[in-house]
Amino acid sequence: MQRLVPPRAVGVxxxxxxxxxxxxxxxxxxxxxxxxxxxxxxxxxxxxxxxATLTDAAVLPELPPGRPAMTTDAFVVDPPIFAGGxxxxxxxxxxxxxxxxxxxxxxxxxxxxxxxxxxEGELIETCVKGAARAAEEAGISVVAGDTKVVPRGKGDxxxxxxxxxxxxxxxxxxxxxxIESGDAILxxxxxxxxxxxxxxxxxxxxxxxxxxxCAPLNHLTEAVLESGxxxxxxxxxxxxxxxxxxxEVAERGATQIVLDESAIxxxxxxxxxxxxxxxxxxxxxxxxxxxxxxxxxxxxxxxGVMHSHPRGENAAIIGHTQEAVPGTPxxxxxxxxxxxxxxxxxxxxDLPRIC
Amino acid sequence: xxxxxxxxxxxxxxxxxxxxxxxxxxxxxxxxMEVCGTHTHSVARAGLRRMMPEMVRLISGPGCPVCxxxxxxxxxxxxxxxxxxxxxxxxxxxxxxxxxxxxxEQARAEGATVEVVYSPLDALAxxxxxxxxxxxxxxxxxxxxxxxxxxxxxxxEREAIPNFMLLPGNKTMPxxxxxxxxxxxxxxxxxxxxxxxxxxxxxxxFEFLEAFKVAGVVAGFxxxxxxxxxxxxxxxAKEGRTEIGNVYGRVVTADGNQHARDLVDRYFEPSxxxxxxFGMVPGSGLGLRSEWAHRDASKIEVEVPPPAEPxxxxxxxxxxxxxxxxxxxxxxxxxxxxxxVGACMVSSExxxxxxxxxxxxxxxxxx
Amino acid sequence: MCxxxxxxxxxxxxxxxxxxxxxxxRQVSVIYTPEAExxxxxxxxxxxxxxxxxADEAAKTLELLREYSDAMVDL
Numbered sequence: 001m002q003r004l005v006p007p008r009a010v011g012v013x014x015x016x017x018x019x020x021x022x023x024x025x026x027x028x029x030x031x032x033x034x035x036x037x038x039x040x041x042x043x044x045x046x047x048x049x050x051x052a053t054l055t056d057a058a059v060l061p062e063l064p065p066g067r068p069a070m071t072t073d074a075f076v077v078d079p080p081i082f083a084g085g086x087x088x089x090x091x092x093x094x095x096x097x098x099x100x101x102x103x104x105x106x107x108x109x110x111x112x113x114x115x116x117x118x119x120e121g122e123l124i125e126t127c128v129k130g131a132a133r134a135a136e137e138a139g140i141s142v143v144a145g146d147t148k149v150v151p152r153g154k155g156d157x158x159x160x161x162x163x164x165x166x167x168x169x170x171x172x173x174x175x176x177x178x179i180e181s182g183d184a185i186l187x188x189x190x191x192x193x194x195x196x197x198x199x200x201x202x203x204x205x206x207x208x209x210x211x212x213x214c215a216p217l218n219h220l221t222e223a224v225l226e227s228g229x230x231x232x233x234x235x236x237x238x239x240x241x242x243x244x245x246x247x248e249v250a251e252r253g254a255t256q257i258v259l260d261e262s263a264i265x266x267x268x269x270x271x272x273x274x275x276x277x278x279x280x281x282x283x284x285x286x287x288x289x290x291x292x293x294x295x296x297x298x299x300x301x302x303x304g305v306m307h308s309h310p311r312g313e314n315a316a317i318i319g320h321t322q323e324a325v326p327g328t329p330x331x332x333x334x335x336x337x338x339x340x341x342x343x344x345x346x347x348x349x350d351l352p353r354i355c
Numbered sequence: 356x357x358x359x360x361x362x363x364x365x366x367x368x369x370x371x372x373x374x375x376x377x378x379x380x381x382x383x384x385x386x387x388m389e390v391c392g393t394h395t396h397s398v399a400r401a402g403l404r405r406m407m408p409e410m411v412r413l414i415s416g417p418g419c420p421v422c423x424x425x426x427x428x429x430x431x432x433x434x435x436x437x438x439x440x441x442x443x444x445x446x447x448x449x450x451x452x453x454x455x456x457x458x459x460e461q462a463r464a465e466g467a468t469v470e471v472v473y474s475p476l477d478a479l480a481x482x483x484x485x486x487x488x489x490x491x492x493x494x495x496x497x498x499x500x501x502x503x504x505x506x507x508x509x510x511x512e513r514e515a516i517p518n519f520m521l522l523p524g525n526k527t528m529p530x531x532x533x534x535x536x537x538x539x540x541x542x543x544x545x546x547x548x549x550x551x552x553x554x555x556x557x558x559x560x561f562e563f564l565e566a567f568k569v570a571g572v573v574a575g576f577x578x579x580x581x582x583x584x585x586x587x588x589x590x591x592a593k594e595g596r597t598e599i600g601n602v603y604g605r606v607v608t609a610d611g612n613q614h615a616r617d618l619v620d621r622y623f624e625p626s627x628x629x630x631x632x633f634g635m636v637p638g639s640g641l642g643l644r645s646e647w648a649h650r651d652a653s654k655i656e657v658e659v660p661p662p663a664e665p666x667x668x669x670x671x672x673x674x675x676x677x678x679x680x681x682x683x684x685x686x687x688x689x690x691x692x693x694x695x696v697g698a699c700m701v702s703s704e705x706x707x708x709x710x711x712x713x714x715x716x717x718x719x720x721x722x
Numbered sequence: 723m724c725x726x727x728x729x730x731x732x733x734x735x736x737x738x739x740x741x742x743x744x745x746x747x748r749q750v751s752v753i754y755t756p757e758a759e760x761x762x763x764x765x766x767x768x769x770x771x772x773x774x775x776x777a778d779e780a781a782k783t784l785e786l787l788r789e790y791s792d793a794m795v796d797l
Binding site: 358360361362363365366367368369370372373391392394446473474475476477497499502503506509511549550551552554555576579583602604606612614615618702 | 724725726727728745751753754755756765767768769770772773774775776779782783784786787788789790791792793794795
């Protein structure tokens with residue numbers, strides 16, 4: 001075994017941080033090592049005045065007018081570093097996006113990490129950098145954090161648990177209940193990129209052009225909402241993909257959803273991975289896409305707003321809602337060959353099949 | 356070789372228009388059976404069943420290898436997975452099939468070492484990487500898949516990797532098809548023949564159907580492939596011709612892949628195999644030849660519970676095409692894709708699962 | 723069990739091959755397609771190339787599909 005070396009200096013967003021070579025149990029012990037990890041790595045990387053106070057709780061300024069919106073999330077992705085992102089970036093974006101989906105402007109996040117004893121410093125460095133970059137793009141502050149370390153074998157390198165707080169401006173009220181028959185459904189970009197990236201990694205598929213779509217969407221959603229379009233509700237299709245979100249919306253919004261297969265944008269690499277393994281892109285997670293239900297009269301306007309935003313370049317209208325009729329499936333798809341089929345919810349994990 | 360043209364809506368409309376024209380002058384309803392789970396899946400995915408003319412009825416047969424795998428096979432796989440130092444590797448298709456007790460997925464949660472692989476070669480790689488672990492691959496699937504298993508076995512032999520074994524469970528199609536055409540309860544005019552099985556076997560293998568006065572057309576799996584297959588079958592039925600056609604010429608030939616069959620023949624020999632719903636179908640299985648007994652996991656002594664078919668389950672009748680899924684008392688009343696009782700409900704192209712997902716609705720849409 | 727897709731062989735040696743579809747590559751065994759060369763299309767199932775795709779037959783089928791498609795446009 002080699003001697004442990006002192007933490008090394010690394011640049012993050014223009015600031016210098018210190019990254020330990022390896023995670024030790026002591027890093028979670030609350031003593032000197034913990035303090036150094038926080039003060040030399042997390043605080044400078046995620047820099048903001050609230051985090052720097054390092055007190056038990058972040059006492060924040062008064063909220064802007066409107067209704068607070070909160071979310072919590074846990075992140076356990078394997079592998080923690082993948083093409084297009086890492087657990088750090090994923091955890092910040094996932095939380096920001098959850099808050100943004102409700103129409104709220106995300107303000108403050110908490111970021112708690114559970115590290116495994118022996119985890120490589122590079123892993124922590126990558127995740128912290130990813131989180132810092134995502135926080136910067138989203139324009140939010142990570143105001144509180146925590147670090148625990150579990151013994152070797154009891155964790156998967158790094159887990160993250162977050163909470164996010166934002167404010168829904170007065171006059172804004174989104175929800176599935178607002179959906180009306182004939183509303184348009186839009187997606188902000190090609191689907192399944194994140195899920196396909198993870199699958200490709202797991203099953204030894206080499207796809208250089210494929211990467212996770214992990215990204216914060218709050219600026220895009222804000223632009224859409226500011227346009228004055230009659231947006232009913234927004235959802236991000238993460239775990240379970242587009243099909244899962246559509247089923248949830250159909251149920252909560254008491255509506256039938258009709259998707260148009262030929263209108264749904266799918267990258268060729270995602271299609272390739274799905275064809276090889278026997279999966280459906282509609283069931284794969286996206287980590288940087290939003291589904292928007294909007295009055296049909298405003299569909300083109302929202303499309304235009306999204307197209308002129310870097311996070312919505314490939315947005316498309318992918319379907320519409322109609323009156324739910326008892327005895328008919330909640331979600332159907334007009335197939336690309338001109339047929340219609342019910343779009344079923346997944347039962348359990350989608351596994352690669354040969355039949 | 357883009358696949359998009361094989362899913363072109365205009366081409367599809369063209370074929371279906373032809374099909375409608377042909378169907379207009381049918382004097383009776385024509386029943387066509389597909390015997391390949393992937394065909395069941397293709398039909399469902401494209402929404403094809405609803406696009407068929409009234410006089411053309413498309414039914415599913417025992418083409419889902421998961422569905423026809425007897426409970427006893429799963430019980431044995433589970434018993435092996437519970438042994439120390441054993442890793443059971445399987446295609447994803449088998450993970451959620453219920454045995455007499457648990458599914459492999461449930462067993463994994465209970466601590467059994469079960470890994471899902473895309474290829475038998477991935478299972479071999481696990482054996483190669485860890486000589487302490489005995490890797491047992493669950494060998495299920497039809498003629499398309501057997502060569503991939505034989506290929507992995509051959510590599511294990513050539514590289515002298517001792518810790519790689521199979522639990523044989525592969526099946527072949529012709530014998531069970533004979534049983535089907537012999538069945539007085541079943542009235543099938545033609546078979547949509549499995550495209551990828553035929554890649555290996557060649558379409559001439561199915562010429563035996565002619566003696567039973569049943570037509571067969573080998574078709575691929577893209578929407579236009581299936582539609583072309585159905586069209587060809589309807590034309591044959593109208594003319595009273597019972598020959599074997601092939602609309603998948605881009606990969607299917609008369610004689611198939613001899614290299615593949617030779618290697619399969621080196622390791623496997625026909626065996627008598629139980630098919631769920633059919634009982635014993637002589638010569639329809641593939642067992643390991645005796646010289647490869649050291650690769651045969653069925654020779655490992657394990658305690659297997661007496662097989663217990665779930666009470667009320669009518670998978671057998673569904674697989675023989677005798678009843679439609681809703682006629683099973685458990686369908687959608689205790690048995691559904693989330694909590695499957697029988698194998699027909701587990702696999703995404705099992706007849707009951709396909710029906711549950713696609714057919715149980717009165718219509719697709721309100722308007 | 724018939725999930726097999728056409729892929730293009732981009733590498734091929736006595737040790738095996740690499741096939742590609744839509745920018746996704748995977749190692750494949752080519753023991754069953756000894757005549758296949760780099761640039762050929764093969765049908766891949768569970769990590770094995772099980773057949774070459776016959777370019778002439780594919781072209782014939784595509785031509786037939788075009789005819790069906792044109793027949794619809796003419797209506």
